[in-house]
Amino acid sequence: MIAEAHTRLEMAQKQAVDAADRTASTSADVRYLKARLRALEARAQRYEALKDKLRVGSAEEKKRARTQLKKGRTFKQEIRAMVRMLLSCGCKQDRIGQVVREVAAAFGIQLDWVLSRRTVGRIALEGLVMARMQIGFELKQTQAFTMSSDSTGRRHQNYQSHHIHLKVPVGYDANSQVVFAESPTTRFVGVHLTTDHSTTTSHATWIRVYDDVMTTFNKSPLAKRTGTLDLRGICGRLRGMWGDHANNEKALSDSMRQTKYDLLLTELGEERMKMIEDDMGELEGRMQEWSAKKIADAGGIEKWNALPAAERAARDLATTAAMVQGLGVEELASMDEGERNLLTVWVWTGCCMHKDQNSFKGGNAAMTAHWKAIGAVGPIPLANKDNAAAVRKVLQPEKGDAPVTDEDIKKLEDIAFGGAKLMALAGAIFHNALDKRGQGDAHELFLEFALNEECVRRFPQTNNTRFGSHGEAAVELITHLDVYRCFMEVIRIRKVNQTYTNIEKNVNAGLHDNPTLTELAVLAIYHILITAPYM
DNA sequence: TCAGTGTCTCTAAATCGTTC
DNA sequence: GAACGATTTAGAGACACTGA
Known part of the structure; x- marks a missing residue:
C-alpha cells in the first residue's frame, strides 16, 4: 500500500515537473513571439516611412534640404548642438529626429529622413568628449582654481557630484596672450556612483574625474598644440576646496591638499636632482646617505641581503621617491616666503548655508x-x-x-x-x-x-x-x-x-x-x- | 577606402498598469 | 500596497550603406 502510494507520488511529482517545464517553455515562446511581432510592426512602420520618403519633393528639393543640415554625410555642428540642447530639455532620444523634421518643415524644409536614435546617442556622447576637452583646456590655461563636491544617497547607492571654479579663458589679446573672464565660472564635472562616503573613496573619485579629463584632452589635436595636461599641473593650480560642514568633507580637503603637497615636493625634488646631477660628489653623498638609511630601516646589511628580490626592488623605489621628496623639502625651504606661499596656499571653506x-x-x-x-x-x-x-x-x-x-x-x-x-x-x-x-x-x-x-x-x-x-x-x-x-x-x-x-x-x-x-x-x-x- | 550614419539586435533599468 | 508582467527608454555592439 505504502509502496503504491510512493509510486503514485513519484509519478505525480514527475508530471508536475513536466508541466512546469512545458509552462516555462511556452512562456519563453510567447515572449519570443511577442518580440518578433514588435520587430515586424516596427519594420512595417519603417516601410510606410520609406514610402513617405519617396513621395517627398523632387530630387533637387531633397538635395537642397540635405545640404541645409548636412555637410556630406555628416550632420552640421549647428544640428548637433541643437540635438544636445533638445536632450538637455528632456526630449527623448527616440523623438529628436521627428522634432528636427517638424521644425525644418515649419521653415519650409522638407526632410526625407530623420536622425536615428543611435546617431542622437552618439551626438550626446560627443557632448561628453567636448565637455572634457573644454575642461582640460581651461585647466591647462587657468592660473588657479578651486574644487567642490557633495554626495547624497538614493536607494542605498551613493552619488558624488563634482564642480570646479575658475576664471575661464575667453579669448586672446593682440599679443596672442590668453584673456581670462573677470569673475570665476563654475563648471560641472560630473556625478559619479561611489561605493561609499569615505574620504578615501571620495579622493579616488576626484582623481578619476581628473584622469578622465586628462585622458580625453591629451589624446586631442588641441593638446598637441597647447601641451598635455598632467595631475601635477592640475594640482599645482589647485588652490583649495569647499564643501559642507561634514567631517569627511574636511578630511577630503586635507587629503587633496596632501596630494598637492606631495606632487609639489616631487616636482621640486626632481628639479633639484637635475641641478646636482653635474656635481657627482654631492650626488654620491646623497645616494650613500639614503642607501644607509634604507639598510638601517631593514635591520642591517644581513637582513637587507636576506630580503626577497621583489621586496628589495620595492624598497629601492620607495627610497628613491623619499630622496626626491627630501630634496623637494629642501628646495621649498630655500624659497622666499612669498614664493613658497604661492606654491602651497590652500583654502578650505565650509558651506555658508x-x-x-x-x-x-x-x-x-x-x-x-x-x-x-x-x-x-x-x-x-x-x-x-x-x-x-x-x-x-x-x-x-x-x-x-x-x-x-x-x-x-x-x-x-x-x-x-x-x-x-x-x-x-x-x-x-x-x-x-x-x-x-x-x-x-x-x-x-x-x-x-x-x-x-x-x-x-x-x-x-x-x-x-x-x-x-x-x-x-x-x-x-x-x-x-x-x-x-x-x-x-x-x-x-x-x-x-x-x-x-x-x-x-x-x-x-x-x-x-x-x-x-x-x-x-x-x-x-x-x-x-x-x-x-x-x- | 574610410568615416559618419542607419538598422537590427540584445540587454538593463525605470515606469506603467493590472491584479489580488 | 505588494507583486508581477508589459512597455518605454536608453546603451551599446555588429554590420551595412553611402558620399567624399
Whole structure:
C-alpha cells in the first residue's frame, strides 16, 4: 500500500515537473513571439516611412534640404548642438529626429529622413568628449582654481557630484596672450556612483574625474598644440576646496591638499636632482646617505641581503621617491616666503548655508534666553497639558504617536515658545508636509483674495526640512499679520462647531502676543539683512 | 577606402498598469 | 500596497550603406 502510494507520488511529482517545464517553455515562446511581432510592426512602420520618403519633393528639393543640415554625410555642428540642447530639455532620444523634421518643415524644409536614435546617442556622447576637452583646456590655461563636491544617497547607492571654479579663458589679446573672464565660472564635472562616503573613496573619485579629463584632452589635436595636461599641473593650480560642514568633507580637503603637497615636493625634488646631477660628489653623498638609511630601516646589511628580490626592488623605489621628496623639502625651504606661499596656499571653506543655519539657530537661542536675563515678560508658552501631543507632533515628529509623559509636557513647556516655534506650528497649518493635512489650499485661496493677487506663494515649509524657511515665514507673518489674524478667524468660523484645534489655538494666540511678535520681527530682520543677501 | 550614419539586435533599468 | 508582467527608454555592439 505504502509502496503504491510512493509510486503514485513519484509519478505525480514527475508530471508536475513536466508541466512546469512545458509552462516555462511556452512562456519563453510567447515572449519570443511577442518580440518578433514588435520587430515586424516596427519594420512595417519603417516601410510606410520609406514610402513617405519617396513621395517627398523632387530630387533637387531633397538635395537642397540635405545640404541645409548636412555637410556630406555628416550632420552640421549647428544640428548637433541643437540635438544636445533638445536632450538637455528632456526630449527623448527616440523623438529628436521627428522634432528636427517638424521644425525644418515649419521653415519650409522638407526632410526625407530623420536622425536615428543611435546617431542622437552618439551626438550626446560627443557632448561628453567636448565637455572634457573644454575642461582640460581651461585647466591647462587657468592660473588657479578651486574644487567642490557633495554626495547624497538614493536607494542605498551613493552619488558624488563634482564642480570646479575658475576664471575661464575667453579669448586672446593682440599679443596672442590668453584673456581670462573677470569673475570665476563654475563648471560641472560630473556625478559619479561611489561605493561609499569615505574620504578615501571620495579622493579616488576626484582623481578619476581628473584622469578622465586628462585622458580625453591629451589624446586631442588641441593638446598637441597647447601641451598635455598632467595631475601635477592640475594640482599645482589647485588652490583649495569647499564643501559642507561634514567631517569627511574636511578630511577630503586635507587629503587633496596632501596630494598637492606631495606632487609639489616631487616636482621640486626632481628639479633639484637635475641641478646636482653635474656635481657627482654631492650626488654620491646623497645616494650613500639614503642607501644607509634604507639598510638601517631593514635591520642591517644581513637582513637587507636576506630580503626577497621583489621586496628589495620595492624598497629601492620607495627610497628613491623619499630622496626626491627630501630634496623637494629642501628646495621649498630655500624659497622666499612669498614664493613658497604661492606654491602651497590652500583654502578650505565650509558651506555658508550651514553657517547661516547655525547663526540663525544660535541667535534664536540667545534671544529666547534673553527675556529671563533682562527680567522682562517673555512670549507665551505654546504647549500645555491639553495640546502637548499635537505640539510634539510638529516639533518632535520623530517621537511619533508614543504616549506623552509628564516629563514630555514639562520639556515642551520649556522649549515651545517664541517666534521660531510659532513658525513651526504655523507651517503645520498653512503648508503641511502632507497634502491632506492642514489648510494649505485654503491658505493660498484666502491670500489671493485678501491680497488681491492672482497667484501667491505657498507658506514657507517650516514643517519640512527647508533652508531659510523659518526666516521666510517670519517675514511672511510680520508683513501680512492682519491677513493671517483674519485667516485664523476664517478657519474657525468655517467649521461646524466653530472651534480651533489645539495647534490653531496656539498659533492664533501667538499672532496676538507682543513678545512672540517681537521675536518674529527680529528673525524677519535677520533674514532680510543677512540670510537673503548672502545666500 | 574610410568615416559618419542607419538598422537590427540584445540587454538593463525605470515606469506603467493590472491584479489580488 | 505588494507583486508581477508589459512597455518605454536608453546603451551599446555588429554590420551595412553611402558620399567624399
